[in-house]
Amino acid sequence: MLTNVQIRALKPQARPYKVPDADGLFLLVQPTGALLWRFRFKVFGTERKLSLGTFPSVTVQQARKKRDEARAQLIDGIDPVQEKQEKRLEAELAAKTTFKLVAEEFIEKMEREGKSPATIKKARWFLELLGGIAGRPIASITPHELLDVLKRVERRGHHETALRLRAFAGRVFRYGFATLRADRNPADILRGALTVPKVKHHAAIVEPKKVGDLLRAIEDYKGRPETLFALRIAPHVFLRPGELRQAKWSEIDFADKVWRVPAERMKMKQPHAVPLSRQTVYLLQELRSLARPSEFLFPALHTTKRSICENTLNTALRRLGFDHDEMTSHGFRAMASTLLNESGLWHPDAIERALAHGERDRVRAAYNRGAHWAERVRMAQWWSDYLDQLRVGGKVIKGKFRKRA
DSSP states (O other): OOOHHHHHTOOOOSSOEEEEOSTTEEEEEOTTSOEEEEEEEEETTEEEEEEEEEETTSOHHHHHHHHHHHHHHHHTTOOHHHHHHHHHHHHHHHHHSBHHHHHHHHHHHHHHTTOOHHHHHHHHHHHHHTHHHHTSBGGGOOHHHHHHHHHHHHHTTOHHHHHHHHHHHHHHHHHHHHTTSOSOOHHHHTTTOSOOOOOOOOOOOOSHHHHHHHHHHHHTOOSOHHHHHHHHHHHHHOOOHHHHHTOBGGGEETTTTEEEEOGGGSTTSSOEEEEOOHHHHHHHHHHHHHSOSOSBSSBOSSOSSSBOOTTHHHHHHHHTTOOTTTOOTTHHHHHHHHHHHHHTOSOHHHHHHHTTOOOSSHHHHHHHHHHTHHHHHHHHHHHHHHHHHHHTTOOOOOOOOOOOO
16 A cells, blocks of 8 residues: 655656556646546446546545445445546536526516516616625525525615515525426525615505695696696506506597506516596596607607606605695505595495506406496596596595495
């Protein structure tokens, strides 16, 4: 058996030569002077050689230990050469399969599935925030690493962002698992580890007299016509601010008095139809006669290729004297929901459909879309008439509960 003294005395020759140790272990002496450990064995009668490293990086004792481990694999029916190659390939694949690469694939999948540009943009922003783990192999990322990234965001006071970031990371890990590049989801383990912020409700005016004050203030708005009409139309149609401001003329059916919002612009990713009252049709026709040529109902100030920005209506409300804790653009929906429910005239499901709230039961959702359309048409007209009475200071309509089948 070889000793360190014997090994260090070996001299290179013109051609490589072998110096045996024991049980198939030998040193291959190269003409360059490199000393390479090799283990020679047979599998099904075929001679194989396994590389165990170089001397002195791998000592005699370490080389013998590696040889014994390889012999143990042979006893278990495992080819140590093939096993080493497979582990090397797995390591190379893991090094190339980073969290960033998998996340980018996942975002591309979201695009193919028709997710909205806003959703895709937010996903890319989340990926930037996860830069601390982006370059790591996805299969090697530990819960501790992910938690460290999330806690840094949380420490800056962005509690909601940290929660959404964990959820996004979880979706990427699940995609990695489904595509056989990850074997666990560290984000799942971190449920409950982050601070849950107190829910903030959108400020809304729901007292009838104050609603009348708001509607009169809107009529006196002195800003851009597009903003004025957006403010005037918003109370009538129950749409979310983004669904309203990005509206296109192609969605308006004046003949049938219906506003059809495509699924990609709806929060619940389902197409939504809005019955138009006489007042809303009049406002839309008046807007069309005044608006600049654009596919959008409410084009931006400097270009007709984009709609007004998300802060336009809230800024206009501030200019009218309504503070952010008193009224927001989203508050028009809460206003309608509260007063329609308090009237007692309308089925709660009809109100929920008008607000485009999701229904988890698909059969029930399909039924509700059809069963409440006629009621929603009547409700839309009643609501616009009611808003007109409030605006002019008329008598507030007192609803009575009616019997329903």
